[in-house]
Amino acid sequence: MSFRLVVCVKYVPDATADRRFAQDTTTDRESVDGLLSELDEHAVEQALRLAEAIGDAEVTALTLGPDGAETALRKALAMGVDKAVHVQDDAVHGTDVMGTSAIVARALELTGYDLVVCGMASTDGAMGVLPALLAERLGVPQLTLLSEVGVEDGVVRGRRDGDAATEDLRAPLPAVVSVTDRSGEARYPSFKGVVAARKKPVRRLDLADLGIEPGTVGLRGAWTVVDHIAARPQRRAGAVVEDDGEGAGAGQLAAFLAAGAFI
Template identity: 50%
Template sequence: MGVQGGRPPAMNIVVLVKQVPDTATERKLNPADNTLDRASSDGVINELDEYAIEEALLLKEKHGGEVTILSAGPDQATDSIRKALSMGADKAIHLNDEALHGSDSLQTAYALAQALRTTEFDVVVLGSESTDARTGVVGAALAEYLGLPQLTLANKVDIDGGTIRIQRQTDDGYDVVEAQLPAVVSVVEKINEPRYPSFKLIMAAKKKPVTKLDAAGAEIDPAKVGLANATTETVDFAAAPPRAAGTVVKDEGTGGVQIADFLASKKFV
């Protein structure tokens, strides 16, 4: 891993990037195994992970070093990896193995932890949740598997020598949380504004190295990943019903009462 104290000569920053279905398109489950049907919609970088990439690039610009993208997913995740590289990351690791299909959040965290053990890092940055699952637990589980401090829901990150300090967003403002490197940090969307890739960076991204890693290469125990070993299960699902016509309220002196009655029937008031 990275430093335990003192200023590192250069930061090794790893950003976890997940490819998710585009939220602008219809998302479906595969009836064969009740898992996400990734072929039914376009894949994009998880929105919060773009903020994680930007924060990693800002840390690199301030402290020097390298930004590595780590993504676990099927072949099509390559598109999102290349976009992350075109934002300015230096290299990537693509964990891709059919044995990982159907893994739940805890299994995914375990697999990512194993993949991280194959590279050097001072800090791991990721989005606080993904738009396809919204469990928000991968960062915490990852830190537990690695035995590292976790700093969650960061809207500001500062590093001074071997110390990392964040502002942790809360309902009432923020808490200041501090830990020693190496550490795992999850970020929220208020932390920065992700940059757009320039044409020069897009072209350069095509030549940046992407290391292919399978389960065996990451020393992932097959009994700890995959649909058959998942700790959670989608028992059944059904397509959302078509949207019904709305209720039209014609105000003939009782419009306010009708609206109040409607809201009460839906338990909004």
């Protein structure tokens, strides 16, 4: 049997767009374009590199999201991923990270895996805890925030680069890993890859397929509740300091810096 690599990816609102919340306090994903999370592109790249190094390996992209989330899957497929799994159900709307981890973990159990590869965080939620939650739910080891990852003789190894130290980590397979943006640039999909992606299989699952009760996820099952949203205040115009050529401007600037305890 081929070595089974599963890379978890997320469809997120474009960070350059004017993002906002919907009336139900969830992220408004309808009024802005979505795309594959940039941090997850590094996870896809590392999964593909591992598959190339192993040789006899298959890479599956897994996502949870609405119709548009297939856009993220198609990009992963165009990069070189072999097949994809799309978990989609209206009852998932508003699911927090706890519900997301339960759904994704069940999907992983159903599809099968030897190694799960995740990005370090999503660019919309930015929590960074999903890999750890998945490992806990699956009952497997986790190696997180890796700059380098490899597999050999039933063991996954990784290097974690911190501000003050570098750690070399190892764990038996199966396992969950997450990689940072230090792990290397993600490849661009080639024209041939984009064309091939259209023919690659995408398996669709809903909560019933996973055996998950709708009331345990979504807004009703969320562990956290957003009870108030306020728009960020408009940026105020800065003070203009004019100099008359005799040092008045310098005095005003010095007074401003002193008032702010900068000098």
